Amino acid sequence: MKTSALTLALCLASGRAAAFSDYELFPADPLLSGGGGRFFTGSPVDGFGCSVCHSGGLEPQVVFQGLPAGEYVPGTIYDVEVTWSDPQRPHALALEFVTALGQAAGQLTPLEPSDASERCAGDASGEPPTHISHVAGRTILTLDDCGASRLRFRFAAPADPSLVFAASVVRSDLSQTPEGDGTFELRQVLVRQGVTRPPSTSTCSSAAARPPSAARCTPAFVALLGALALAVRRCRRRSLSGSSG
Amino acid sequence: MSRTFQRTWLALSLLCACAVDAPALRVPAPDANQFALEVYPILLRDCGFPACHGDARRFFRVFGPGRTRLSPELLPGDPASDEEIQQSYDRARSMLSGEKSVAASALLRKPLAKSAGGAGHEGEDPWGSNIYLSPQDPRYQILRAWALAQPAIPAANAGAAP
Numbered sequence: 001m002k003t004s005a006l007t008l009a010l011c012l013a014s015g016r017a018a019a020f021s022d023y024e025l026f027p028a029d030p031l032l033s034g035g036g037g038r039f040f041t042g043s044p045v046d047g048f049g050c051s052v053c054h055s056g057g058l059e060p061q062v063v064f065q066g067l068p069a070g071e072y073v074p075g076t077i078y079d080v081e082v083t084w085s086d087p088q089r090p091h092a093l094a095l096e097f098v099t100a101l102g103q104a105a106g107q108l109t110p111l112e113p114s115d116a117s118e119r120c121a122g123d124a125s126g127e128p129p130t131h132i133s134h135v136a137g138r139t140i141l142t143l144d145d146c147g148a149s150r151l152r153f154r155f156a157a158p159a160d161p162s163l164v165f166a167a168s169v170v171r172s173d174l175s176q177t178p179e180g181d182g183t184f185e186l187r188q189v190l191v192r193q194g195v196t197r198p199p200s201t202s203t204c205s206s207a208a209a210r211p212p213s214a215a216r217c218t219p220a221f222v223a224l225l226g227a228l229a230l231a232v233r234r235c236r237r238r239s240l241s242g243s244s245g
Numbered sequence: 246m247s248r249t250f251q252r253t254w255l256a257l258s259l260l261c262a263c264a265v266d267a268p269a270l271r272v273p274a275p276d277a278n279q280f281a282l283e284v285y286p287i288l289l290r291d292c293g294f295p296a297c298h299g300d301a302r303r304f305f306r307v308f309g310p311g312r313t314r315l316s317p318e319l320l321p322g323d324p325a326s327d328e329e330i331q332q333s334y335d336r337a338r339s340m341l342s343g344e345k346s347v348a349a350s351a352l353l354r355k356p357l358a359k360s361a362g363g364a365g366h367e368g369e370d371p372w373g374s375n376i377y378l379s380p381q382d383p384r385y386q387i388l389r390a391w392a393l394a395q396p397a398i399p400a401a402n403a404g405a406a407p
Binding site for chain 1: 285286287289290291294295296297309310311312321322324325370371372374376
């Protein structure tokens with residue numbers, strides 16, 4: 001037990017983005033700094049994405065090519081390529097497809113690296129950086145932040161009427177802390193072809209939970225602004241009528 | 246009514262108001278060992294993120310491994326320190342205090358979906374879901390059982406954890 005705890009601690013302190021440094025951490029006990037089953041993909045099962053811990057850095061530009069565009073055809077194989085800006089910086093990623101019931105949707109598998117860019121350190125002899133975890137009916141694909149600059153995976157679409165694709169990416173600033181890391185999150189509702197339901201896509205790079213002091217446009221605030229605008233308008237009218245009279 | 250009488254009446258009213266003791270704040274003190282073993286890992290898992298209740302701007306904070314650390318000397322993966330558990334405990338029990346019952350306290354109502362009797366929570370996820378969708382959630386049940394297990398004690402005696 002002590003050895004595994006030490007290993008986990010060392011993994012976390014190894015200078016990589018903390019929450020994504022070891023795919024085995026996600027299902028691990030929170031007392032061992034694990035996710036307790038949260039993989040932080042941003043799917044409805046996890047709730048939160050990586051931005052719940054990592055913040056303060058530049059948002060990475062991440063491109064998913066080959067994803068179903070709003071609709072998917074059951075049984076169809078989709079080969080998806082993921083690339084990101086600034087491949088010199090370590091990036092970590094977690095993604096999954098889930099059904100409305102929070103179970104794995106379709107089949108998700110990483111594709112064998114075709115060149116050095118898909119391997120750790122961008123080295124042809126480097127380890128493959130991807131891992132598949134099967135936890136509580138979910139299938140999660142994670143990417144180690146070991147220096148790969150491209151990821152490819154295969155998705156076989158299910159017969160379910162709809163599903164959610166969620167991906168969360170961290171761009172490490174090499175500081176060994178979550179501060180200063182950039183995040184990118186993609187949440188996309190996909191529907192089976194023929195099912196009429198408007199899909200929605202959202203990306204976000206800010207924290208899911210806003211800090212308590214963050215300014216927000218509450219109805220009261222909007223009303224106050226309106227009242228202020230009215231008062232200014234009246235003031236101007238009065239001064240205008242005063243000056244003209 | 247003469248002015249003197251009015252002043253006297255006002256002074257007497259103020260004196261009476263001062264003489265009445267305000268009701269003692271009662272801070273529940275649920276079992277600290279049970280907290281460390283059962284509740285703390287749940288709060289770590291679901292609340293202690295830097296953007297949530299690891300944020301220094303929040304009163305209710307949870308400190309620990311893989312989350313916000315209490316001391317900058319602790320590495321992210323270091324085991325939870327006694328002080329981190331104690332601080333998390335103290336802040337959690339403070340969230341149980343209030344004019345109403347423990348069952349209606351912020352710690353038990355904030356993380357619960359509104360449709361299940363929750364009080365609303367800034368920490369809803371991007372899908373609009375709160376931490377626990379229903380009181381039947383196993384983690385919520387552990388939290389609730391811990392919170393309700395012990396009677397409240399007056400704040401004056403609640404300085405030290407049991």
